[in-house]
Amino acid sequence: MQPPPARDAARLGAREGLYPRALGVRFVFLPPTLRRIHGSAGRRSYRGEAQVECGQGLCARLFSRIARLPKAHAGPIEVEIDARARAETWTRRFGKSAMRSRLIERDGLVLERLGPMRFAFALDLVGDLAEASASGVMSLDGGAQVTVVSAVAPAPVERLGEDGSEEPGLSWRLVRVRALGLPLPARWFAGVRAREFERDGRYHFDVAAQLPAVGLLVRYRGWLDVGE
DSSP states (O other): OOOOOOBOHHHHHOOOSHHHHHHGGGGGGSOHHHHHHHHOOEEEEEEEEEEEEEOOSHHHHHHHHHHTOOOOEEEEEEEEEEEOSSEEEEEEEETTEEEEEEEEEETTEEEEEETTEEEEEEEEEETHHHHHHHHTEEEOTTSOEEEBOOSOOOOOOOOOOTTSOOOSEEEEEEEEEEETTEEEOGGGGTTOEEEEEEETTEEEEEEEEEETTTEEEEEEEEEEEOOO
């Protein structure tokens, strides 16, 4: 069987949903579990395991309470996603603690509302995915390859893996922060990072937030079973 012919990027990337709009044609380069969790509409829930570490200082605890960050936890996690045409609501339940955020896409950025805080993120492909999207060649199920022509170039991303590796996935790069509608210096939040990747057929996440002179606010990481 001959590989399918080259296709127009808009046709490959033309999907409804927040993340397909934010990523454009790059969405098709995501690992299957990331495409599944970010490409489905309606309400659904996923279960897995997670570990939450929290800062212990007074300022860290105060900020965490204001931003409604989760409490320390090690064990089961349930994530409920309500994905509509223009917005998504994520409710993450870490044991008895819950964290809810609302996300929308605007001008290629993902805007997340968490309590009185508003964060604007750019989504970058990392690892082999960045190279693949730059070359414009993707592999489909069955081994066939498709050439994708795209004007979107991935931004350079730091290595985020603890072992120095860069597993193919998605990196959230913070570009803007507001509190109660007022802009805050982005440099204060240089320690905010988030990463999504696939490992052993599961969706994995690793999110951390630190502030200058405050230290760790929260770090939560783990996996979800997103099915087939």
